[in-house]
Structure formats: C-alpha cells, structure tokens
Amino acid sequence: MFKKTTHTKLIVIASLLPIISFGTVGVISYYEINSFIDDENWVRHTHQVIEQSDAIEKTMLDIETGSRGYAITGNPISLAPYTSGISQITSQLDSIRTLTTDNPIQQANIQKLIPLVEEKISFSNKTIALQNNTGKDAGVQNVATLEGTRLMDNIRQVIGDMKNEENTLLEQRASVSQASAQNTSNTIIAGTAIAILITMISTIAIYKKMQQRDQIEKVNIELHFETEKLKERDNAKAELSAMVSHELKTPLVTISGYAEMLKDEAVLGALNKEQIHAVDTISSQTVKLERLISDIMDAQKMDLKKMKFNKRDFAIDDLMDEQIQIHSKLMDEKKVRFTNSTKEKLKIKSDPDRLNQVFANLIKNAVDFVPPSGGTIEINAARKNGDVVFYVKDNGNGIPQEKQDGLFKKFYQIDTSLKRSHGGTGLGLVICKGIVEALGGTIWLESQVGKGTTFWFRIPNNGSANHDLTEV
Amino acid sequence: MKVLLVDDNDTITEMMSKYLSAKGHQCSVANDGRTGLALITEKKFDVVLLDLAMPDFTGIDVIESLHKSGKIKENKIILFTASSVTDGEIDALIKKGAHSCLKKPVKLAVLLQVIGG
Known part of the structure; x- marks a missing residue:
C-alpha cells in the first residue's frame, strides 16, 4: 500500500521544481541584463569623452581664429570667437577631467594637454597685446612665427591620443558587451529549455501520481463498501440468531411448564410409572434443548466478539x-x-x-x-x-x-x-x-x-x- | 395472592394460570401490553409477571409508563424474558422500579418461590 504522505510530498516537489527552475532562469537573466545595461552606460560614457575632446579642440581653434583675426583686422568684433572660447575652456577641461577620473592614461593626457592649452592661450594673448600696444604688424608678425600653429598641432596630437584611447576602450567594451549579450540570450534559451523540460517531467510525474492516488482511493472506497456490507451481514446474522433463540425459547416455556405440572399430583392428578418416565424424558430433553439454544447464542456472540x-x-x-x-x-x-x-x-x-x-x-x-x-x-x-x-x-x-x-x-x-x-x-x-x-x-x-x-x-x-x- | 400474568403468548398464560390457580393463587391474564397496563392501573395485584417482548406495546413500554405516572412501586413487578433483552436493559428497568427478572424458560417451582405467599 502507498502512503498518502509520500504522494503529497512527491506532488509538492514536482510542483516546486518548475517554479524553482523558472525562478533561477529569471534571476540569472536579471543579472545578465543588468550587466548589459552597465556595458551600455560605458559605451555612452566613451562617446561623452570623445565629444568633450572634440569640443576642446574646437574651442582652441576658436581662440586661435579670434586672436588671429584681431591681429589682421584690428577690429574688436573679430575677437568674438576668442572671448567665447576663453569663457568655455576651463569648464570643458574640468568636465573631461571628471569624466576620466578612473582612467590614469587619460588623466596623464590631460596633464599634458593643460600646459599646452595654457601656452596656446598665452600666445594668443600675446598676439592680441601686440596688436593693441604695438600695432597691427606686430600682431601679424607674431602669428607669422608659426609658433601658434605648432602649439595647435601639439594640442591636436594630445587630443588625438585621447580620442584613440577612448576608441580602443570603446572597442574593448563593445566586444565585452556583445559577449555578455550573447551570454544572456544563451542563458535564457538554455534555462528556459531546461525549465520547460523539468515542468514537463513534473507534470507527467504529478499526473501519474494522481492517477495512482485515484486508483487507491477507488480501492479504498470499494473496501469501505465491502466492510460495510460485511458489518451489515454480521448484524443481520446477530439479529436473526437473537430472534431465532427467542422464538425457540418461548415454546419451551410451555413445554417444560406442562411437563413439570404433569409430575405434580396436586395439579393434574397422579401418573403411572411409565407416564412419569415419559414426562421425565420430556423435561430432561427440554433442558438440553434450552442449553443448546444458549450455547448457539454464546458461540454466535463469540463470532461477533460481542460477548x-x-x-x-x-x-x-x-x-x-x-x-x-x-x-x-x-x-x-x-x-x-x-x-x-x-x-x-x-x-x-x-x-x-x-x-x-x-x-x-x-x-x-x-x-x-x-x-x-x-x-x-x-x-x-x-x-x-x-x-x-x-x-x-x-x-x-x-x-x-x-x-x-x-x-x-x-x-x-x-x-x-x-x-x-x-x-x-x-x-x-x-x-x-x-x-x-x-x-x-x-x-x-x-x-x-x-x-x-x-x-x-x-x-x-x-x-x-x-x-x-x-x-x- | 393476586397475580397478573402479562404475556402475548396465550399458551404460556394459560399454562401458568392453570398451575398457579392449582397452587391457590388468584390469576388474571392480559395478552398485550396496553391491557396489562390498564389492569395494573385499575386494580391492585400482589405480583405482576410481565413479559418484555410483546408486539406494539412492549413490557418496557409498560415499565416506562408506570415509572412516569409514579405507580411502579405500588406493584411487585417481575420481568419475564427470553434472550431478546440485554442485561444492561434489564438493569435499567430494575432501577426504574421493577422487582426482579426471570429468564425463560423458568421452572414452575422457581416461579412459585418468587411469587411467594
């Protein structure tokens, strides 16, 4: 016989397995997707650094253009790109420094870039000062020394290094990100497949157990009915024997009573010897019959364990x-x-x-x-x-x-x-x-x-x- | 002695009244429970011999009625039964006021002794 608890345990385990396997797939996917999002953030960050580098280069060009134009024209309007460049450059340098705090190579590049920027700005300032103080030619002469062009080339060089560095990082990060995306999809596909397999096995196991349980229940019900039937039959038997015993004993009352009366001269007169023998036999046989009925009743009770x-x-x-x-x-x-x-x-x-x-x-x-x-x-x-x-x-x-x-x-x-x-x-x-x-x-x-x-x-x-x- | 025999089996009541009359007792007979109860309530008997297994109105019903009306102790009621009643049931009836119980079949000599007089 199967125990009911074993059934219940198995069904609970079989129901929990799919939940556990789908849960595991879910948790793994969550972490994979999170790291994927992380990678995306890194890509965006790299783009920000590159944009910022470009912006610095453009600002430096503006400063040069403004100072050069002023040296040639002497018109203060030509100074506009210079003025706006000077106002932006500090914050732009701060920004790129912050963006690359965790990258020592970029920090070193920035350390190289800052003196170049300062030198370039002081050269432009010198050009403007010469224009103001000494006159137009002096400023143009200063530009013509090509010192400014050299400085600008140096700046471009460093910014180029910085952009290369970022692009290399971007490539690395993109490949890591792609691998992680591949991992995620692999995990989800494999995990889901395994979970579906487990669910199918569990469902089949539960179905089989349920069938078994139904079978056992059916047998139990049948047994119960059989037991009830047997009990009824026992009770009917007991009732029948009680009734038979009662019905048999009742006529014995009269038979034994009359036999006793016949032997009593005072009641029905005297009997001869043979008549007395006949009556004695009736009496003794009646006693035996009564004992037999009592014994049958007791044996019956013994059968039914009801004594x-x-x-x-x-x-x-x-x-x-x-x-x-x-x-x-x-x-x-x-x-x-x-x-x-x-x-x-x-x-x-x-x-x-x-x-x-x-x-x-x-x-x-x-x-x-x-x-x-x-x-x-x-x-x-x-x-x-x-x-x-x-x-x-x-x-x-x-x-x-x-x-x-x-x-x-x-x-x-x-x-x-x-x-x-x-x-x-x-x-x-x-x-x-x-x-x-x-x-x-x-x-x-x-x-x-x-x-x-x-x-x-x-x-x-x-x-x-x-x-x-x-x-x- | 005034004796009332209550039993649905008339061969038993006939035999017993014949015997008890021969022994000098005055016998009345009721062949069902209701008649028996009516006689017990109307008249005074020294001894009532009451069969328990009677159809319709049983000896147990007679005892219950007498117990309810409080008249049970006015009579010496001897229960008379074959095996259809359990010892527990008999004990309960004696607690309600029945005098004693005789099992069928009974020796007439024993019956005479129990009736006394």
Whole structure:
C-alpha cells in the first residue's frame, strides 16, 4: 500500500521544481541584463569623452581664429570667437577631467594637454597685446612665427591620443558587451529549455501520481463498501440468531411448564410409572434443548466478539467452593466423587460469571466421560507468575492425541457414536476457549487414553481483554 | 395472592394460570401490553409477571409508563424474558422500579418461590 504522505510530498516537489527552475532562469537573466545595461552606460560614457575632446579642440581653434583675426583686422568684433572660447575652456577641461577620473592614461593626457592649452592661450594673448600696444604688424608678425600653429598641432596630437584611447576602450567594451549579450540570450534559451523540460517531467510525474492516488482511493472506497456490507451481514446474522433463540425459547416455556405440572399430583392428578418416565424424558430433553439454544447464542456472540465481560475483584477460593455447590446434585445423581483441591487463598480481578461458565462446560464434559462407577473429578486453582492456573481433572477414557487438535473447533465431537450417550452441543469447548482468550488467558489439555483428561486454563490477573468490552 | 400474568403468548398464560390457580393463587391474564397496563392501573395485584417482548406495546413500554405516572412501586413487578433483552436493559428497568427478572424458560417451582405467599 502507498502512503498518502509520500504522494503529497512527491506532488509538492514536482510542483516546486518548475517554479524553482523558472525562478533561477529569471534571476540569472536579471543579472545578465543588468550587466548589459552597465556595458551600455560605458559605451555612452566613451562617446561623452570623445565629444568633450572634440569640443576642446574646437574651442582652441576658436581662440586661435579670434586672436588671429584681431591681429589682421584690428577690429574688436573679430575677437568674438576668442572671448567665447576663453569663457568655455576651463569648464570643458574640468568636465573631461571628471569624466576620466578612473582612467590614469587619460588623466596623464590631460596633464599634458593643460600646459599646452595654457601656452596656446598665452600666445594668443600675446598676439592680441601686440596688436593693441604695438600695432597691427606686430600682431601679424607674431602669428607669422608659426609658433601658434605648432602649439595647435601639439594640442591636436594630445587630443588625438585621447580620442584613440577612448576608441580602443570603446572597442574593448563593445566586444565585452556583445559577449555578455550573447551570454544572456544563451542563458535564457538554455534555462528556459531546461525549465520547460523539468515542468514537463513534473507534470507527467504529478499526473501519474494522481492517477495512482485515484486508483487507491477507488480501492479504498470499494473496501469501505465491502466492510460495510460485511458489518451489515454480521448484524443481520446477530439479529436473526437473537430472534431465532427467542422464538425457540418461548415454546419451551410451555413445554417444560406442562411437563413439570404433569409430575405434580396436586395439579393434574397422579401418573403411572411409565407416564412419569415419559414426562421425565420430556423435561430432561427440554433442558438440553434450552442449553443448546444458549450455547448457539454464546458461540454466535463469540463470532461477533460481542460477548460482554464484567470484571471485578473476587476470591478464587469462593469461586471454587461455588463449583462444588452448583454441581453437587449432578455429581450425586451420576455417583461421581467431586473434589476441590485448591489450597491457596487467591484474589483476582476478572469475570467470575464467565469463569463459572467455563467451569460449567468443562465439568459437564468431565461428567460425560468418567466411568459409570468410581468416577472422580478434581478441580484446582493455583497462582503461577502472577496469573491463576485452573484445572478440571477426570479419570475418564482420555482423548487420543489425534483427536485433541479439533477439540476447540465448532460442533466437534470426539466420537459420533458417543453422541447419543454424551449429547453435548459441540460448542462447549469453543465457548470456553473464546471466554478464556477474551480474558487474556490460554486453555489447553493433557490427556492419556485409559487414564483420564485434565483441562487447564490460565487467567491473568486484570487480564487484558482481546475483546471489545463496550456494550452490544 | 393476586397475580397478573402479562404475556402475548396465550399458551404460556394459560399454562401458568392453570398451575398457579392449582397452587391457590388468584390469576388474571392480559395478552398485550396496553391491557396489562390498564389492569395494573385499575386494580391492585400482589405480583405482576410481565413479559418484555410483546408486539406494539412492549413490557418496557409498560415499565416506562408506570415509572412516569409514579405507580411502579405500588406493584411487585417481575420481568419475564427470553434472550431478546440485554442485561444492561434489564438493569435499567430494575432501577426504574421493577422487582426482579426471570429468564425463560423458568421452572414452575422457581416461579412459585418468587411469587411467594
């Protein structure tokens, strides 16, 4: 049988696996995309540095153009590009320095660039000052020294280096970025494929388990119905036997009553000897019939485990004395020497009424089997390891070994030819075994052909009952 | 002794009243629970022998009615039953005021003893 918990565990695991695998794909993609965005930022940054470098170059050109134009024309309007260049250059240099803080090569380039820029500006300033103070030719002469062109070439050189550096970086970063994009898409494709595979496997596993569970449930329901049917059948059986027993006992009331009345001269007059014999036979057979009905009822209850037990504390020696009283009349009639050899005084918690029933059956059997004259029956109770062991011993024919096994089976009789003379119901020992076992004990026998039979039964103190002790 | 026999089986009541009359008792008979209850309520009996398993109005119903009306202790009611009633049920009826219980079939000598007188 499968356990339900194993099913539930498997289904939970199978449901969680796709969630976990899709989750993993999601987390990996998130990091990949983040680094991709990072790469993009770097690319943009490189472009900013290049733009800024271009801007610086243009500004320097403006400064040169302005100072040169002023030197040639002497017109202050020509100075406009110079003025705007001077106002921008400082912030432009600061900006590029900030943009490349983390790049030592670019910082070194900037260190090279700044003195060149300063030199170029002071050359332009000198040109303008010469124009102002000494006159037009002086400024033009200064320009003509080509010092300005040389300085400008140097600046261009450095800016070119800077742009090259950035372009190299850009290329590197672009290739890294592309690799990372490739990685991301690979991860997503592979991860998704694996997750889909896991989901499919999980779904199949869950489906199979569900099918199994349905199957088990179906079987369970069928079993439940079968059990109910059996219970109903048991109850119907119990009801039927209760009814049959009641219906059988009712006519016995009248039969045994009239038999008793016939023997009472005062009621229906005197009978002759043969009539008395006839009436006696009716009486004794009626008693047997009643006992048979009671035994059938008890055996039926034993079947259904419905026999009631009422445990209480009692003295074993009282129980044993009672046996002598109960059976003394029968023993006198059958001329059997009936003795109780119990020596110990014992107290026990068990069901004395049911133990009486066991004794009644065993003693009745013993009486049936002792010889017609010189028959002896001995009963005894003794403590053994906290239990009480009883026996009923007779000096009858004994029971052959091969017949002993069947003794506790229903309707078993030792010898069918003995039926007439012994007339048991075949249920007595079944009832004894049922009672003893229900009280937590065991019953067995020792017998030797020609010497006699001893039935033993052992009852635990406060014995745990195998039977359900609740009410019928 | 004034004895009332309540049992739906008339062969039983016939046999018992024959026997008890021969033994000097005065017997009345009711063959169903309602008649029995009516007789118990109307007249005074020394002993009532009450069958439990009767159709329609059972001996248990008779006891319940007498218990409710508080008249149960005015009569010595002996329950008379075969195996259809459990020991627990009998105990409950005795607690409600029934005197004792005889199991069917009963020896007439024992019945005579229980009725007394």
